[in-house]
Amino acid sequence: MIIAVLLFQLVSLLVFFIPTKHKALFASLIVILNSLATSWLAFPALSGNTIEFLFNAGSFLGEIPIRIDGLSAWFIFIINFTSITGVIYGTGYLRAYNETAAKLNLHWLMFIVFHLSMVWVCMLQNGFAFLIAWEIMSLSSMLLVIFDHNNPKTIKAGINYLVQMHISVVFLTVGFLWVYFETGTFSFDAFNTYFGANSNIWLFVVFFVGFGLKAGFIPLHSWLPHAHPAAPSHISGVMSGVIVKLGIYGIIRIISFLKSDYLLLGEIVITISILTGLYGIMNAAVHRDFKRMLAYCTIENIGIIGIGIGIGLMGIGNGSPIMYYLGFGGALLHVLNHSLFKSLLFYSAGSVYQQTHTRDMDKLGGLIKLMPKTAILFLIGALAIGGIPPFNGFVSEFILYSGLIEGIKSNDLGQISLLILSIAGLSIIGGVSILTFTKTFGTIFLGSPRETLKHKPTEVSKTMLFPQYAIIAVMLTVVFAPKFYLNIIGNLLKGLSSATVGFDITGFTNYASTISNISIYSACFIGLIILIWAIRWLATQRLPVASNATWGCGYVAPNAHMQYTGKSFSKPLGKIFSFFLIERKNFDELSTGEIFPKERSYSSYYHDFFEFRFITRFSHQLVNSSGYFKFIQNGKVQSYVLYGIVFILAILIISALNII
Amino acid sequence: MLSLLLILVAALFFTGIIIRTKSLASGRKGPGIIQPIKDVIRLFKKGSVYSQTTSIIFQIAPTIYFASVVMAMLVIPFGQSKGIISFNGDFIFFAYVLALGKFFSIISALDTGSSFEGMGASREALYSMFAEPAFFILMGSLALLTGYTSFHEIFAALHVGSYISYAITVLATFVLVMVAMIENSRMPIDDPKTHLELTMVHEVMILDNSGFDLGLILTAGFMKFAIYGALVVNLFIGMVRYEYAIPMFFAIQFLMAVSIGLIESFMARFRMSHNAQFIVALTSVSLLIFFAVLLILGKFA
Structure with a gap:
């Protein structure tokens, strides 16, 4: 039965071949069916019966435990519900894009993959398989974010997201490998052995950073304010609603294995x-x-x-x-x-x-x-x-x-x-x-x-x-x-x-x-x-009601620009906390000799404290320092051939001298 | 039930007493102490003028504001007698229900599309944000002191014994009175009698309200005063028997109204830009209470 559910998930990739006009409908149907199937699978787990079976994934990965306990089931239900609402909303939201077949094709396919990968993240209890599902989730969501890829800002946000998610993967991989080298297995059960025998703090911190990047704890949050505005709204909704929660899932999952501290x-x-x-x-x-x-x-x-x-x-x-x-x-x-x-x-x-x-x-x-x-x-x-x-x-x-x-x-x-x-x-x-x-x-x-x-x-x-x-x-x-x-x-x-x-x-x-x-x-x-x-209705229904302009202190020609703006509404707060709500203003100051000022523009925006003060600085330093190595990549074929010869010679000499 | 009745009675006179005190202090005879109630009753009978910019939000906001204050009032106990609603953690409910009313009064001010009302709304949102931690730290400290988490149990168990606990009561009274001033937009945070829209906080938010709605907002304001007054009273009465507690209730409410009147007569409003700092300072008073509680419980050992 479970195998049937899993097989059905493969069928859903057929969305690729559906004509553009019906693609959204088909995708919604598939997401709903997949959700129902996985929810049905997860349902008994809510009442405390853990569902567990082993999945033989060939000689390399070995037996992968697939386990749905209460925690997984809770997250699977949340993922399923939000994905269903997301896909239905998205159907309406993207209707205007029906002409752009290529975009929609990739989008709906990725949505289905994204949904399933999130569910898989909650079910897999083997570090290696977990990382694969996690990676598929990050990649598919990145492709969903850059739906509007003609816009360079969107691409930039997408790449930012991609890079940060891979930093997260590095931490997770380090964490899983760490346990692997200590215990010899990738299965999550190994955490019990590891945490039972070693200090709990450092490994937890490694995982907290890895999962925290996904969840958005400061100072690891800086992808969120870029990716969410860039993505189409149903994707932002699902990402914000669910994908960041998988970071929380990971953290709680690791906590469930802790033994001390x-x-x-x-x-x-x-x-x-x-x-x-x-x-x-x-x-x-x-x-x-x-x-x-x-x-x-x-x-x-x-x-x-x-x-x-x-x-x-x-x-x-x-x-x-x-x-x-x-x-x-x-x-x-x-x-x-x-x-x-x-x-x-x-x-x-x-x-x-x-x-x-x-x-x-x-x-x-x-x-x-x-x-x-x-x-x-x-x-x-x-x-x-x-x-x-x-x-x-x-x-x-x-x-x-x-x-x-x-x-x-x-x-x-x-x-x-x-x-x-x-x-x-x-x-x-x-x-x-x-x-x-x-x-x-x-x-x-x-x-x-x-x-x-x-x-x-x-x-x-x-x-x-x-x-x-x-x-x-x-x-x-x-x-x-x-x-x-x-x-x-x-x-x-x-x-x-x-x-x-x-x-x-x-x-x-x-x-x-x-x-x-x-x-x-x-x-x-x-x-x-x-x-x-x-x-109030009873008391006022007989009373006269008049309609008039808003009180403007007696000023009779107010216009819409005189309304209080959102910017000014939050300005006092921004001023008080200006040490981390960094405001920047763009404008030309009036010069002393300028008697008849030209038309000029003014704009102001807020920087993200951590991004502005630390991350950007750090990445600039990184880019600058990598400039010193530019001479290696100089674009001349001759130099590249030379590198090859030097390398081969080096290998020859080293092995001839029995150094390696 | 008892607390509800008492608060309602106190609300009838509270604002009148403030106004009377202020007029006596400035050498006038002043209106009678139930004049505000008479004004409100008159407002209830009047028609309304709505701004063309406004939407349904503007019309339902006063109702929700009023309902939230009534709901908050139901949580307040009176000495040994519980409020109508009482459960563990009810003070969280109290604060958040009032927040609903505030939310609606703020968006109703923004609904008018005015250039001033947004200003008042922004200030109100900011000040009440800063006042929140003072109230929560105070209640948290009292919960720590007594070991209970509902208004009724906390106040019933609050024994005024040692000298430090007198200090706690005095400081707690100060915090509650100041929170009441912030919540009701009175001196020294806001001057209800100011004439210039730019310097108002609460008054400017309700510039466009009229008739029944304005009546609801004003009545809610009277009740809010009495609610905070009742909280202050509760700090003192504990297990005192009713025949002493009820007169004490009115005496303290009266004293609070008179002192508000006196403060407003002899003080000027703080500079708008200093208000935030003042309110944050209130949080530090709450922290003092917290440290005093730790002292009493001997946690520093």
């Missing part, structure tokens, strides 16, 4: 995560490009997930089951939640981009009147991502806060201080995310249009709206049936690691019932809003 690693992870969250959201707040803003916001959410992982690790270290369950539980639930609202936000932002062809929010405005459905969808995503009740983000953030507060009951001064600061950090992240999303929503959708667009935007097609409704439906199930999800998470956490076998889950189930109560209160809250709205 939990406390130290937990403290490291939680510190990096808080900084990641703050850095991500502060940057998100100042950017004008709304897809770049969402990319930074993804970094922030990775930070929030990391906080959960950190709490969980500290929980294992302290032997505190409640911290363990709340930490990892919050992290895993936030993985789900973020995959939902982030893909929703990318899709609705993509709808805006499709209709307006600009990503600069300060050129937009008043879209709620032209695209009301998209506006409401974006608003729901914005509220959810801010962790505001009654939406799903609150559920996971509440669990994380509870984990932090349970943690401060410990006896260690250092831990208590770290956790109190984490609480403060998480609350600042929440505050800035409100600033970020009020700014984004307000600038794009509210007020009046800031610039006249070439085409008048209209509401997007049903194909693009439907997946977003589906996402909201799932979001609501998280809010109103949190117990369902928390039970699954509780189950899968029970068997996650050998260190947590005896951990008592009752504390977590108590929290689960508290959270179910919160969903009742959320329902009451919605009821209260409706009640007050009804009272």
